[in-house]
Amino acid sequence: MAIPTRDKSLGNGLGGQRWRRYADAFDRVERCASQGYFLEAIAILDSLIGDRLASRLGHLQGDDSIKVEPIGRLCGALIGYKNAPGVEHDPEFRAVTADIRVWSETRNDAMHGVARIFRPEDTATSFDAAMNIHGQTVLDGIAVLRRFDRLDTAARQARKDIPAHKRFPATWPAAFFPEERSGTPRPVESDAR
Structure with a gap:
């Protein structure tokens, strides 16, 4: 299986298309959150956050084409794994990326554990109550x-x-x-990532 890549915009309209997709996706996150569709909101946030991390990584590495990878790997490449420091040196970016890494753990709990019962005391919790807990995961992701x-x-x-x-x-x-x-389309087509 080929690893998908994300091309850099080179004044070919891709930047404007990305802006529109980002804005529409974020608006959907807010709609989903307001209606209690927290898992959908979290999945969209995961995609948006992953895209922005990949863009930053590509920017730091000078790549024109960026591998699309899960958030955990992108955080590792940026701020490091156990034995590697990562390519991000700016302390503010390192801090927010570390917070994204923590958020990704709560995202995993939401996406992979919401229907599971791990201990006997969990059986008293209804599925709806288990879902509602993840409203905070959406807010934290935003x-x-x-x-x-x-x-x-x-x-x-x-x-x-x-x-x-x-x-x-x-x-x-x-x-x-x-x-x-402002309600107007993205005004400048840039060489944006």
Whole structure:
């Protein structure tokens, strides 16, 4: 099986397509959360967070094509495994990536354990109650995604070694902040990841 890759936008419309997908996906997360569809919201958040981590990893490694991998592997590549330090050296990115790694554990509990009963005392918990516990997992996922995005946007905009129109991630403007969107399509096609 071939490992899927994610291409860098090169002014070919891919950045705008990504922005629209991100905004639509994030809006769906919020709708799912408000209606109690927490597992769907968590699955979409997993995809969004994984994409942003992959983009950061590709940026740090200078890759034009990025392997699509699970969040755990991306966190490991960025901030390290037991014996390897990772490629991310910025302390703020390391901190938010560590928080994403912790979130991914609660995501695993939600996605893989919600229907399971592990101990006798768990039998008193209804399935609906078990599902509702994961509303917090959604809120935590939104929070780490937004933190990462704010940091990524600021880091890219601060770079003076690249043209101004290339200093924006594909999430700009406000793909994960509907309350800040102007309602207009993404104004600049950039070389965004």
